[in-house]
Amino acid sequence: MSKSIIKRSSTGSAMYAYRSGGPVLLSIGEQSPKALHQQGALSTEEETGKKLYVPWGTNNDFPKIVAKLMRKSTVGRAGLQLLTKYIYGQRLMTYKVVDMENNGQEVVQLVKCPEWDEITRRSNFDMVRLGLMQDYAYFGINFPEIRMNGNKTAVWGIDYHKASHCRLAPYTNGKIPNVFVSGNFPDAKNEELATYPHIDSIRFYDQIEAIKKNTSNFKYIMPQYWPDVLNDYYPVAYWDSSRESGWLDIVTSIPTYKKALFKNQMSLKYDVQIPIEYLEELYPNFKTLEQEKQDEIVDDLIDEITDNLTGATNAQKAIVSFFRTDKQTGKPVGGWVIKTIDDKMRSDAYLPDAAAGNAEILFSMLINPATVGQGNTGGDYTGGANNGGSNIRESGLFMRSLLKADRDINMGIFKFAQAYNGFDPEIQIGVQDQVLTTLDTGAGTKKVVS
Numbered sequence: 270m271s272k273s274i275i276k277r278s279s280t281g282s283a284m285y286a287y288r289s290g291g292p293v294l295l296s297i298g299e300q301s302p303k304a305l306h307q308q309g310a311l312s313t314e315e316e317t318g319k320k321l322y323v324p325w326g327t328n329n330d331f332p333k334i335v336a337k338l339m340r341k342s343t344v345g346r347a348g349l350q351l352l353t354k355y356i357y358g359q360r361l362m363t364y365k366v367v368d369m370e371n372n373g374q375e376v377v378q379l380v381k382c383p384e385w386d387e388i389t390r391r392s393n394f395d396m397v398r399l400g401l402m403q404d405y406a407y408f409g410i411n412f413p414e415i416r417m418n419g420n421k422t423a424v425w426g427i428d429y430h431k432a433s434h435c436r437l438a439p440y441t442n443g444k445i446p447n448v449f450v451s452g453n454f455p456d457a458k459n460e461e462l463a464t465y466p467h468i469d470s471i472r473f474y475d476q477i478e479a480i481k482k483n484t485s486n487f488k489y490i491m492p493q494y495w496p497d498v499l500n501d502y503y504p505v506a507y508w509d510s511s512r513e514s515g516w517l518d519i520v521t522s523i524p525t526y527k528k529a530l531f532k533n534q535m536s537l538k539y540d541v542q543i544p545i546e547y548l549e550e551l552y553p554n555f556k557t558l559e560q561e562k563q564d565e566i567v568d569d570l571i572d573e574i575t576d577n578l579t580g581a582t583n584a585q586k587a588i589v590s591f592f593r594t595d596k597q598t599g600k601p602v603g604g605w606v607i608k609t610i611d612d613k614m615r616s617d618a619y620l621p622d623a624a625a626g627n628a629e630i631l632f633s634m635l636i637n638p639a640t641v642g643q644g645n646t647g648g649d650y651t652g653g654a655n656n657g658g659s660n661i662r663e664s665g666l667f668m669r670s671l672l673k674a675d676r677d678i679n680m681g682i683f684k685f686a687q688a689y690n691g692f693d694p695e696i697q698i699g700v701q702d703q704v705l706t707t708l709d710t711g712a713g714t715k716k717v718v719s
Contacts, residue, residue, distance in 0.1 A: 315500055316502075321438065321449065322439075323436065333455070342521050345511070345520070348634045349407055355668055355672055356402045357398060358672075361698065361699075361701075362700070364377045364696070365378050366378075380696060384686075384690055388424055388427060389427070391426035392428055397429050400429050408503070408506055409504040411492070411494075412429060413427055413428070413493065414429055414430055414488055421484065421487070430450050430490065434454060435449070435450055436454060437449075440501070444467075445469070448464075448465045448492070449465075451463065465490040466490075467490060467491075467492070468490065470681045470685075473688070477689055495507075495675070509633075510633050511634075517626075519622065520630065524623075539607055540607070541574055543570075543605050544603045544604075590605035635668065635671065636668070637664035639664070640665065
């Protein structure tokens with residue numbers, strides 16, 4: 270019979286057992302230390318002007334700049350509203366993958382997760398999730414608040430803070446220690462700031478043990494964000510290229526410019542030239558009348574001409590004027606002349622520019638412009654054949670397929686609670702959407718999980 274032999278390592282920290290004549294080597298004793306992530310050198314540009322916190326933008330007012338600019342843009346704000354609703358989806362559900370079909374399609378089984386249900390019942394989680402999705406759509410980052418129970422053994426509830434109210438502390442020893450919250454940014458004073466310990470949404474597993482041992486803090490903030498290719502603190506949303514490129518400024522400037530034109534321009538359609546002799550012939554004593562009476566006669570004549578020349582009921586209507594012929598020259602004398610005035614500023618001026626700008630904004634958000642009705646506006650950038658119902662429906666399905674990554678990022682709070690509270694690691698979370706289908710499928714909608 271083979272014999273087990275136990276040896277201690279040279280450091281004395283671990284023992285190794287192996288059996289003579291057998292293939293198994295078993296290590297006994299302390300585990301090797303965790304390989305913690307080390308943060309490299311940070312961007313000094315983003316940290317310029319840092320104090321207790323790192324400013325968000327040059328003047329610490331980037332969220333306000335974006336929000337105020339979007340309030341002026343019909344298409345921009347509507348696009349972000351659409352993105353928010355797309356990411357939010359419809360039914361939030363917990364499930365397990367129980368099998369895999371031959372075509373690679375996962376077989377999903379909905380399951381209850383009582384621990385998660387308890388957490389979400391302790392706040393209006395639909396509103397929390399909606400607020401998180403909206404901030405993520407606008408800024409590419411959101412700030413959920415995670416609340417612990419009294420003995421720090423479990424996540425108790427989830428809330429959120431507006432992204433515009435949050436700033437990150439500078440990295441210290443490779444980690445962001447705190448998140449600071451105030452509704453008075455960019456001008457918040459240090460004594461106004463509420464301080465929350467920071468949870469790293471990527472490496473939170475390394476923090477769980479320390480969080481449980483900490484008996485001083487019961488509320489934490491775990492920012493969820495799309496990783497930025499340059500920035501170390503605040504990401505820049507992918508659609509922001511439409512702001513940086515100037516398209517948002519162009520589109521929001523056009524309504525202001527056209528409003529000023531409508532307010533200040535004089536718009537005349539006809540120049541009706543009537544000889545003064547006409548009035549003298551019509552009223553033989555016209556020259557001797559008081560000025561007030563002459564003005565009244567002229568005003569009545571202008572009203573009569575205007576009523577006969579304008580309005581839908583007068584389209585293609587004829588107007589008849591009389592004149593004399595000079596007996597010596599044979600030329601007409603005293604005839605009316607009606608000229609159409611060319612409007613140098615067309616009513617559709619700059620609308621093609623606005624349509625182009627709107628399309629560029631929607632392109633930056635990965636939204637098919639026809640989805641929000643731009644195909645019905647006329648002129649350029651209307652989408653052409655892209656306006657068909659099938660193309661628009663497929664655009665919606667394509668958009669939802671892309672949102673899997675965004676939804677996974679924004680369910681980091683579930684993954685943290687799952688690891689911290691220790692509930693079933695096989696359970697996943699996702700969104701079940703009702704999507705439109707073609708009539709030939711025999712149903713108006715179908716369920717899609719992402």
